[in-house]
Amino acid sequence: MTPPVPSSPPWNSDELLMKATLFINYALDEEPERTFDERALWASLSLELLGKAALSRASPLLIATPNEDGRNLLAAAGLTDDQATFKTIAASTVFKRCALAFKPFNDQAAIRIAESRNAYLHSAAASFTPIPEAAWWPRFWALAHILVNACDRDLEQFVGRAHIRSVEEALAQNQRNIDERVHMLIERAKQRLARYAAGEMRGAELRDWEHSADLTLGLPYAMPATCPACGADEGTLEGDDVISTEMHHEKVSEDDYDTWLQLEVGADYFSCSNCRCVLDSLELLQAAGLAESFEAHGDPADFYEPDYGND
């Protein structure tokens, strides 16, 4: 049997979004009756298509698998007409790119959903996820709504009027979950610091405390920050995603200039060496009121070739 001829390129953003809509309809429709596992499966497939639609909207090259002969890239660039064998990038790559492009998309959370899907599809796993349905949907919509927005649509356009209320409730629940988690992490850090200061720490707790003074990740860029838990200025914000750069020159002598780059870096991680508080995602940083980005100095040599000279 001859396979159907696709109407438009397989990287077409609108077509990807349309298929993402179909799959989310499968996940949300009341009829036919579906188990949570099946709904989560369709939702996870929709999430990957949403990511591809959002990336492809900027450029189809972003979802083409960069193989040796460049066949997929050439097709996506419109230089060849090879649509039939076009291959898109893996879900994990889609989500990593979305995390860089569409803040505050959490690629690790999305990859966990993709892994659950793969395990459900390709192994003997009898359920999609051990996470209860009521907790799974808020996490899913926290990811999906960023990608829907990246496709220049609103959630109601994506899920329809019949489902918008439940989706918004899930998003509100997700925000409450994040706020509660931040509250819990901050209160626990305060409690630990108080116990240490009062000399109440013993055994393993004291050993761990003393061994964990430096909780930084060692990401390329960092800046001091006030800790939201203990208020000490011993916190460190870290990140490795340079959002923007600006070249600066300063005359340091008659014929010598100092040149540096001022960088704006996206914050990903916070730790405090005083109370050992750790907040390890952009969502948590936002909820704790920490900066989402910070300035740092960069060496132009890391970004540009040395100046050309005729020597």
Added chain:
Amino acid sequence: MVRLRDPNGRPVPAYCQIIRNTVVRVIGKALSALTQRGWATFDGTLEDVSNHARKSEWRAVALRRGDKVISDLHALTAGEARPNSISSRTGLGAQPLHTDGAHLDTPPDIVALASTCSHRASTRLWTSSGANTPWDELHQGVFRVSDGMVHRYRFAGDGDSIGFDPCCMTPMDESSRRVVRFFMSAYETAYRHQWSRYTPEVLLIDNRRTLHAREAVDPADPPRHLIRIAFRRPEAT
């Protein structure tokens, strides 16, 4: 008053001009009704419509690859009908309410059906002006549309336009199945345009908001013959 001239530049007789002015008035009235009601009829021919189309820069479009823009529509049994047509599915039975050219990327804006005699089988017409139009489902339900070679996913609703034809559109989800059920039931209460005149008559259909369907044809009926042209209006700039 501007005097009409024939293609050779000679002034046309006064009585021709009177007829021409009358036709222009009649079509103008029909177009006004088309805008308000979604469909309109007038005593005239497809040539009158084509003349107006030329002046208004409407572009005639074929509804099937390789076909001419003017189609002869006959009532055929499923066996006689062209493959992959509505008649190949319904035969002489009632057709479902549909949009002409729903399988195209952009369906035509206006469909003109012309007859020169009366027919027993009426044309049903349903317009989206009613409050009961299922817009949520039209904008959320996904259909797989096929023109025979190309398959793609589409909504039946596009803004305030509708493109629906259950013969080339397969409902894929709950919302699209509701759309199908809605139009099946809408057929029963749709307006019946009866082809009862013995003089040339044209039915103009606003194809983006009015669905139409031929009623069942009795094999004993005299042959039913309509002529159709579909047009696209010029794109708004």
